[in-house]
Amino acid sequence: xxxxxxxxxxxxxxxxxxxxxxxxxxxxxxxxxxxxxxxxxxxxxxxxxxxxxxxxxxxxxxxxxxxxxxxxxxxxxxxxxxxxxxxxxxxxxxxxxxxxxxxxxxxxxxxxxxxxxxxxxxxxxxxxxxxxxxxxxxxxxxxxxxxxxxxxxxxxxxxxxxxxxxxxxxxxxxxxxxxxxxxxxxxxxxxxxxxxxxxxxxxxxxxxxxxxxxxxxxxxxxxxxxxxxxxxxxxxxxxxxxxxxxxxxxxxxxxxxxxxxxxxxxxxxxxxxxxxxxxxxxxxxxxxxxxxxxxxxxxxxxxxxxxxxxxxxxxxxxxxxxxxxxxxxxxxxxxxxxxxxxxxxxxxxxxxxxxxxxxxxxxxxxxxxxxxxxxxxxxxxxxxxxxxxxxxxxxxxxxxxxxxxxxxxxxxxxxxxxxxxxxxxxxxxxxxxxxxxxxxxxxxxxxxxxxxxxxxxxxxxxxxxxxxxxxxxxxxxxxxxxxxxxxxxxxxxxxxxxxxxxxxxxxxxxxxxxxxxxxxxxxxxxxxxxxxxxxxxxxxxxxxxxxxxxxxxxxxxxxxxxxxxxxxxxxxxxxxxxxxxxxxxxxxxxxxxxxxxxxxxxxxxxxxxxxxxxxxxxxxxxxxxxxxxxxxxxxxxxxxxxxxxxxxxxxxxxxxxxxxxxxxxxxxxxxxxxxxxxxxxxxxxxxxxxxxxxxxxxxxxxxxxxxxxxxxxxxxxxxxxxxxxxxxxxxxxxxxxxxxxxxxxxxxxxxxxxxxxxxxxxxxxxxxxxxxxxxxxxxxxxxxxxxxxxxxxxxxxxxxxxxxxxxxxxxxxxxxxxxxxxxxxxxxxxxxxxxxxxxxxxxxxxxxxxxxxxxxxxxxxxxxxxxxxxxxxxxxxxxxxxxxxxxxxxxxxxxxxxxxxxxxxxxxxxxxxxxxxx
DNA sequence: TCAAACCCGTC
DNA sequence: TTGACGGGTTTGAC
Numbered sequence: 020x021x022x023x024x025x026x027x028x029x030x031x032x033x034x035x036x037x038x039x040x041x042x043x044x045x046x047x048x049x050x051x052x053x054x055x056x057x058x059x060x061x062x063x064x065x066x067x068x069x070x071x072x073x074x075x076x077x078x079x080x081x082x083x084x085x086x087x088x089x090x091x092x093x094x095x096x097x098x099x100x101x102x103x104x105x106x107x108x109x110x111x112x113x114x115x116x117x118x119x120x121x122x123x124x125x126x127x128x129x130x131x132x133x134x135x136x137x138x139x140x141x142x143x144x145x146x147x148x149x150x151x152x153x154x155x156x157x158x159x160x161x162x163x164x165x166x167x168x169x170x171x172x173x174x175x176x177x178x179x180x181x182x183x184x185x186x187x188x189x190x191x192x193x194x195x196x197x198x199x200x201x202x203x204x205x206x207x208x209x210x211x212x213x214x215x216x217x218x219x220x221x222x223x224x225x226x227x228x229x230x231x232x233x234x235x236x237x238x239x240x241x242x243x244x245x246x247x248x249x250x251x252x253x254x255x256x257x258x259x260x261x262x263x264x265x266x267x268x269x270x271x272x273x274x275x276x277x278x279x280x281x282x283x284x285x286x287x288x289x290x291x292x293x294x295x296x297x298x299x300x301x302x303x304x305x306x307x308x309x310x311x312x313x314x315x316x317x318x319x320x321x322x323x324x325x326x327x328x329x330x331x332x333x334x335x336x337x338x339x340x341x342x343x344x345x346x347x348x349x350x351x352x353x354x355x356x357x358x359x360x361x362x363x364x365x366x367x368x369x370x371x372x373x374x375x376x377x378x379x380x381x382x383x384x385x386x387x388x389x390x391x392x393x394x395x396x397x398x399x400x401x402x403x404x405x406x407x408x409x410x411x412x413x414x415x416x417x418x419x420x421x422x423x424x425x426x427x428x429x430x431x432x433x434x435x436x437x438x439x440x441x442x443x444x445x446x447x448x449x450x451x452x453x454x455x456x457x458x459x460x461x462x463x464x465x466x467x468x469x470x471x472x473x474x475x476x477x478x479x480x481x482x483x484x485x486x487x488x489x490x491x492x493x494x495x496x497x498x499x500x501x502x503x504x505x506x507x508x509x510x511x512x513x514x515x516x517x518x519x520x521x522x523x524x525x526x527x528x529x530x531x532x533x534x535x536x537x538x539x540x541x542x543x544x545x546x547x548x549x550x551x552x553x554x555x556x557x558x559x560x561x562x563x564x565x566x567x568x569x570x571x572x573x574x575x576x577x578x579x580x581x582x583x584x585x586x587x588x589x590x591x592x593x594x595x596x597x598x599x600x601x602x603x604x605x606x607x608x609x610x611x612x613x614x615x616x617x618x619x620x621x622x623x624x625x626x627x628x629x630x631x632x633x634x635x636x637x638x639x640x641x642x643x644x645x646x647x648x649x650x651x652x653x654x655x656x657x658x659x660x661x662x663x664x665x666x667x668x669x670x671x672x673x674x675x676x677x678x679x680x681x682x683x684x685x686x687x688x689x690x691x692x693x694x695x696x697x698x699x700x701x702x703x704x705x706x707x708x709x710x711x712x713x714x715x716x717x718x719x720x721x722x723x724x725x726x727x728x729x730x731x732x733x734x735x736x737x738x739x740x741x742x743x744x745x746x747x748x749x750x751x752x753x754x755x756x757x758x759x760x761x762x763x764x765x766x767x768x769x770x771x772x773x774x775x776x777x778x779x780x781x782x783x784x785x786x787x788x789x790x791x792x793x794x795x796x797x798x799x800x801x802x803x804x805x806x807x808x809x810x811x812x813x814x815x816x817x818x819x820x821x822x823x824x825x826x827x828x829x830x831x832x833x834x835x836x837x838x839x840x841x842x843x844x845x846x847x848x849x850x851x852x853x854x855x856x857x858x859x860x861x862x863x864x865x866x867x868x869x870x871x872x873x874x875x876x877x878x879x880x881x882x883x884x885x886x887x888x889x890x891x892x893x894x895x896x897x898x899x900x901x902x903x904x905x906x907x908x909x910x911x912x913x914x915x916x917x918x919x920x921x922x923x924x925x926x927x928x929x930x931x932x933x934x935x936x937x
Numbered sequence: 938t939c940a941a942a943c944c945c946g947t948c
Numbered sequence: 949t950t951g952a953c954g955g956g957t958t959t960g961a962c
Contacts, residue, residue, distance in 0.1 A: 776951095854952090940962105
C-alpha cells in the first residue's frame, strides 16, 4: 500500500534536538515556565511548539530528532578546545532535554544518537540519504555548519530572533546572505571562524571579505595555495593563520556516511501514546499544547494506521482534516465588469482581512488595489476599474464591517480616504499586534510576519501557502489574476490567519487590553491627527529663513577669515585638520576615526583657548541647523497650508510614538532663537488658538509611584518645587536656603538615574570630579533608598523574565541582558531601567489621547487634537471652545489609574505654539 | 547608490 | 561611561 506519490514526494524532517532545545531555552523566559515542583519547562515548551508547527505546516512523512551523546566527539579528539568556550549548562536547562525525549517517545517520534559523533553528523547522514532518494528534507538546526547540507532538496530551518521564528535557508537564501553556494559555506566559516565552537578565524576577516576571496580564487584550496598573492594586512593575517583555517575546515566538515543502524524508510512516526501524553503533560503542567499534540497524532504516521482505513495513500494536503476540506472551498474572485460584489460581501461572516496597494501617506493616500478575504474566499479589485455600483458596495462594506482585520490600519485608512472611502475601526491590526509582542524588532512587513508567525516562506512559489491551493480564479471568472492581484489576495488572506495566531500571543502576554483599549483606538485618533495636520504661517518661516541664511553666511566668512582658507564647516574630517593640525589646538575626546568636534567639546576648547575660529564655527553650526529645519518645514507644507506628519506607532521599543516626514517632535524649544520656529505653528482658518497641555515631570512621578519611595512621594506632595525640595532633603538645608547649584545637581541626578547614568556620566554632566559625583549619588540614595531598590529590582526582574513591563503590561524584551559582551550587556541594563518608566509614561499619554479625542467628539466640539510630543498634546481650538477644551483635556489627561503621586498637567493657550507653551 | 560615522534637535 | 527617537551632511566603498 505504501508508496511515494509523485506529486507529493516524501518529506523527512530532522531536528537537532539539543541545539533547538537550547535556542528555545533562551527564547523563552525560564521563570514563567516553571511547574509547581520547580522544574523549568521553557525549553520543552518552546521545542514542542516548534515541533508541532513544523508537523502541522510541513506534514512530513518521516521524522527524527538527533541528540549529542556527550560533549566528546571525534572533533574534541583532534582539537580539545573545540566548543571549549561553552560555559556550564544553566541550571534551569538541566533535565529539560530528558523531558523532551519523553515527549518524543510519547509522540512516537524516533530519537537518534551516535557515540563519538555529534547530532550534526547524524543530520548530515540522514539528509544525504533521503535526498538521494529524491525526498524533500527539512533540517531544523541552530548550528550554521548544517548550511553545507542545503540543496534543491534540502532546506535548513535556522532559528531567527524570536521564539518559534525559523528562517528557511535555501540555496538562494544562502547565496543572498553570504554570496556563495551552500556547499562552499564551510569554507567561509573556516576563514571567519566560529566563536560558539571556539574556532578562531583569520583576524579582521568577516563574511564579506571571506566571500570575496573565495570568489576571486575559486575556493578555499586555491586561496590557501596562493595566499601570498593576497595583499594588505588581511593577506598577512591569512598567511599567519593557514593552519587554523585548515583545522577549522576539517572540523566543520560533517560526516555523511555514519552507520546509524536505521534506514530513512524506517523513520515513520509510530502511534501516539495518548495515555503517556496525558501523564507527561500533567507533570509539565501544559494545557493548551496537549490538545495540539493529540490532534497532530496522525501526521507522519504509517499510512495504514493514519485514518483507520487503508485508502489514504493518495494523502498529502487533501487528507481528511478540517483545514484541507476548507481549502477546497477557497475561491478567488477578481472583480471585473458586471461582477456582483454585493453577492460576495453579503456572505462575509466573521473577520474580514483587508489589504490595500497604493500610497498610504497622510493627506495624499490612494487605494489603487484592494483585497478582501474572509475565512474561505478572497475578492480582489482594481479600484479605478470599479463600476459606480461596485464602488458603492465596497464603500458601504468598508464603512460598516465591524470585523476588519488589517495590517497598518492607519496607512490603510489614509489610502482609502484618498478614494473618498471611510473605514470602520478595525477589529484587529496584525502589525500593531506584532509590535506589542516584540516591540524591539525592526520591521513588521507583511512578508516578515507571515514567515515569523505562520512559518511560511514569503516566496510566492511556496507551495505550502493555502492561496496556491486556490488554483486561480473560480471557473466562472473570465480573468486570471495578475501577480500583483495574487500578492494582494495573499496579504488579505494572511491578515486573517495572522490575527488568530497573534491574538493568542497577546493573550499569553496579557497585552490584549493594551491592544484593544489603547493601541487600536489610538490608531484611529492618530489617523485623524495626521489627516488634519497643523497650520503653518509661511511669513514667519520666510522671515526666519532670511535671517538665518545671512547669519550662516556671515559666520562662515568670519570663520574662513580666522583661518585664512575655506573649508567645509560641516565636515568633521576637515574640521579636525583645521583644529588639530593647522591651529594646533589641544586634542578633544577620541572618536572612532579621530577627535570629536561636537558642540560641547568646541565650547570647552573655546573657553580654554579663546580661538576666534571656534566661536564662528559654533555660530555657523547653530544657524545652519536651524536654517535646515526651517527649509525642511517649508518644503513639507501641503497645498492646504498645513503640515501632515506621520506618527509611527510601531517603531519605538519603549512604546513611545515617533514622528517623521517631517519630524515634529524635535522642533527647537530650549534656546530662545530656536523657539522662534514655534511661532510658525499656528491655529488654522476657522480656528481660534492652539492649546498646549503637558505633563509636569511625568517620569519622576511614575518613578515615585512605582518605587513607593516615601521621601520622593513626600517631595511631590509638598507642592513646592520638586528639585529644590529634594535638594533640601538630600543636603539637609531648609528649602529656602537651597542653592541653585544644589538644585541643579539633584535634578541631574534624578533624571540620570532613570537612564542608568554612572558616576562618571554624572561628573561629566555637572562638571565635577568623579568622586564628588559618586558621593552625590550616595547621598541621594541614602535619602531615597526606595528608588535605589526599585531600580535594582527592575534589572533583576528583567534578567529573570527576559523582558520588562510597564504599568499597562507593555513588554520589552532585552536579550542582551545575558550577552557575553560587556558593552551590550550594560546597554541592555540601562534600557531595562528606562523602559518601564518611559514606557509607562507612553501608556498614560496614549490613553489620554484616546480619552481626549473621544470626549471632544462626544461633546460635539470642532476642536481637535493635532500633535503629541511625548508628554505634550497640542489641540487646535475652535472659536468659543477654550473653556470646554481646557476642561476635557485636563480630565482626559488625569491618570487612568490611582497613583501615589497625582499627575499634574500644565495648560497654555495662544495664537501660535510658541505662545501656547509656557 | 548605499551604509557608516558624526552631529544635533526633541522629550 | 545617561534612555528613546528622526534626520542632516560627509565620506568612502561599491
